[in-house]
Amino acid sequence: MLSGRINRSEIKCQTCSIKRLCLPVMLAEADIQYLDNIVQRKKILNKGEFLFQAGDDFDAIHAIRSGSLKTYTISADGTQQITGFHLPGEIVGLNAISSSKYLSFAKTMETSLVCSIPFDKLESLTQELPGLQKQLFNVMSGEIRDEQELLMLLSKKSADERFAAFVINLSARFKRRGLSGTEFQLMMTRSDIGNYLGLAVETVSRLITRLQKQELIKTQDRYIEILNQEGLSQLAGTACHT
Amino acid sequence: MLSGRINRSEIKCQTCSIKRLCLPVMLAEADIQYLDNIVQRKKILNKGEFLFQAGDDFDAIHAIRSGSLKTYTISADGTQQITGFHLPGEIVGLNAISSSKYLSFAKTMETSLVCSIPFDKLESLTQELPGLQKQLFNVMSGEIRDEQELLMLLSKKSADERFAAFVINLSARFKRRGLSGTEFQLMMTRSDIGNYLGLAVETVSRLITRLQKQELIKTQDRYIEILNQEGLSQLAGTACHT
DNA sequence: CGAGCGTTTGATCACTGTCAACCGTGGTGG
DNA sequence: CCACCACGGTTGACAGTGATCAAACGCTCG
Numbered sequence: 164m165l166s167g168r169i170n171r172s173e174i175k176c177q178t179c180s181i182k183r184l185c186l187p188v189m190l191a192e193a194d195i196q197y198l199d200n201i202v203q204r205k206k207i208l209n210k211g212e213f214l215f216q217a218g219d220d221f222d223a224i225h226a227i228r229s230g231s232l233k234t235y236t237i238s239a240d241g242t243q244q245i246t247g248f249h250l251p252g253e254i255v256g257l258n259a260i261s262s263s264k265y266l267s268f269a270k271t272m273e274t275s276l277v278c279s280i281p282f283d284k285l286e287s288l289t290q291e292l293p294g295l296q297k298q299l300f301n302v303m304s305g306e307i308r309d310e311q312e313l314l315m316l317l318s319k320k321s322a323d324e325r326f327a328a329f330v331i332n333l334s335a336r337f338k339r340r341g342l343s344g345t346e347f348q349l350m351m352t353r354s355d356i357g358n359y360l361g362l363a364v365e366t367v368s369r370l371i372t373r374l375q376k377q378e379l380i381k382t383q384d385r386y387i388e389i390l391n392q393e394g395l396s397q398l399a400g401t402a403c404h405t
Numbered sequence: 406m407l408s409g410r411i412n413r414s415e416i417k418c419q420t421c422s423i424k425r426l427c428l429p430v431m432l433a434e435a436d437i438q439y440l441d442n443i444v445q446r447k448k449i450l451n452k453g454e455f456l457f458q459a460g461d462d463f464d465a466i467h468a469i470r471s472g473s474l475k476t477y478t479i480s481a482d483g484t485q486q487i488t489g490f491h492l493p494g495e496i497v498g499l500n501a502i503s504s505s506k507y508l509s510f511a512k513t514m515e516t517s518l519v520c521s522i523p524f525d526k527l528e529s530l531t532q533e534l535p536g537l538q539k540q541l542f543n544v545m546s547g548e549i550r551d552e553q554e555l556l557m558l559l560s561k562k563s564a565d566e567r568f569a570a571f572v573i574n575l576s577a578r579f580k581r582r583g584l585s586g587t588e589f590q591l592m593m594t595r596s597d598i599g600n601y602l603g604l605a606v607e608t609v610s611r612l613i614t615r616l617q618k619q620e621l622i623k624t625q626d627r628y629i630e631i632l633n634q635e636g637l638s639q640l641a642g643t644a645c646h647t
Numbered sequence: 648c649g650a651g652c653g654t655t656t657g658a659t660c661a662c663t664g665t666c667a668a669c670c671g672t673g674g675t676g677g
Numbered sequence: 678c679c680a681c682c683a684c685g686g687t688t689g690a691c692a693g694t695g696a697t698c699a700a701a702c703g704c705t706c707g
Contacts, residue, residue: 261550286539290535296531296532296538300503304499313556318486318601363663364686364687366664400481596654604696607695608696609654610655613655
């Protein structure tokens with residue numbers, strides 16, 4: 164078992180750099196400690212490792228501390244559908260709360276650090292900390308909202324619009340985390356993007372070259388730079404293809 | 406779905422015929438009364454009326470007692486996207502919890518009876534009734550899961566598969582409510598179905614006639630009968646379109 | 648009775664999926 | 678050390694699904 168260079172016992176919610184983005188939001192300092200006390204494992208996962216798999220017993224939800232992961236399901240015929248890409252501060256496993264098993268796979272896209280929060284303990288704690296309950300409701304409500312947005316994306320929009328919206332969305336999330344919103348590294352493959360957006364890999368590839376020719380974005384491998392935020396947003400949101 | 410003549414003051418969670426499907430699930434009889442006490446309005450809405458609209462102040466989530474509604478959003482360019490059709494026992498408004506305003510429209514598709522639950526009071530009550538909190542978590546988690554399923558539907562499947570899955574899904578939900586799972590009335594227009602599934606109206610219409618020729622279903626206007634559950638499920642889930 | 652809406656059917660077209668080939672990179676084993 | 682392969686990515690040719698445009702029907706409602 165590799166312990167990494169990080170002294171895991173040092174990691175505390177109280178001093179975590181992303182606590183503003185995570186469950187502790189709006190919790191009083193004193194209350195954060197209660198939360199920290201129940202966070203069981205703060206573990207390092209190498210690229211490609213699973214945080215959980217469909218069928219595993221559900222026991223905890225997980226906050227991403229660093230790195231990124233993708234969640235996906237596999238349907239009866241074996242096809243895989245990516246349901247989300249997750250960045251630091253985001254919580255995964257929420258869709259398993261109402262069942263005893265995880266329903267999806269969560270796999271890291273790069274080396275990641277994850278904080279796991281046993282759900283039974285979290286549930287008890289929310290009984291004592293109304294602010295924590297509120298935050299948990301907020302997170303879940305937000306997840307529902309995000310998915311409805313994605314849903315809208317998939318059902319209505321053309322390939323260009325989908326991809327533009329995808330990039331805009333990522334950009335906003337990076338920005339929120341204090342990173343650049345105009346240039347960043349994609350952590351997923353073209354294939355993953357295609358799977359997520361309901362497009363063929365080839366289509367994604369062609370889209371990228373096209374948007375590049377239109378000087379909306381600039382890319383090199385996984386690196387992407389948004390050259391024309393305005394134009395891209397317009398493409399993502401409003402394009403009325405008459 | 407006829408609601409008949411109802412004395413609204415008589416409606417109580419304790420005696421509600423669908424309490425098993427609604428928030429009171431798993432609550433002790435005594436506790437249900439607490440819930441009932443905070444349910445503010447039990448109002449009748451005529452077909453086409455709004456329960457809430459995007460931009461309205463969020464103050465409550467709503468349980469459908471009878472009838473049905475659709476929720477939808479309107480994007481910048483004015484296009485409308487239906488995000489869900491909702492049956493008795495289902496809760497709407499959950500996606501607004503994390504914001505102060507509703508983000509979507511909720512419109513009845515037929516005369517409906519709705520129980521509104523002020524969210525601040527519900528939040529307080531969940532602090533006292535762990536079972537209620539659990540149930541609310543379950544409902545929200547389930548909503549996330551359902552949407553991921555729909556997401557999968559929209560991103561991966563062909564028109565036939567989408568429609569088949571849609572019918573199967575409706576069938577299961579009717580069945581769960583003690584109604585026939587093999588024949589029922591659709592409460593939405595073809596146009597609504599198309600919007601929801603990301604298909605043109607014409608495509609939906611053609612699908613229906615095709616599936617009818619294949620003797621998988623039988624329809625007349627809004628009435629639909631599933632003739633071959635097996636075949637339809639197979640089409641919905643597993644069809645590998647080589 | 649006319650207008651509007653929901654539905655169905657037909658004809659056409661384009662977007663995007665599929666198949667195929669190719670390149671570059673990184674990992675593996677002889 | 679190099680040959681080989683697997684994998685991610687790009688590009689081209691082609692075909693099919695499903696959108697769009699158009700028209701017609703029945704129904705409800707003012």
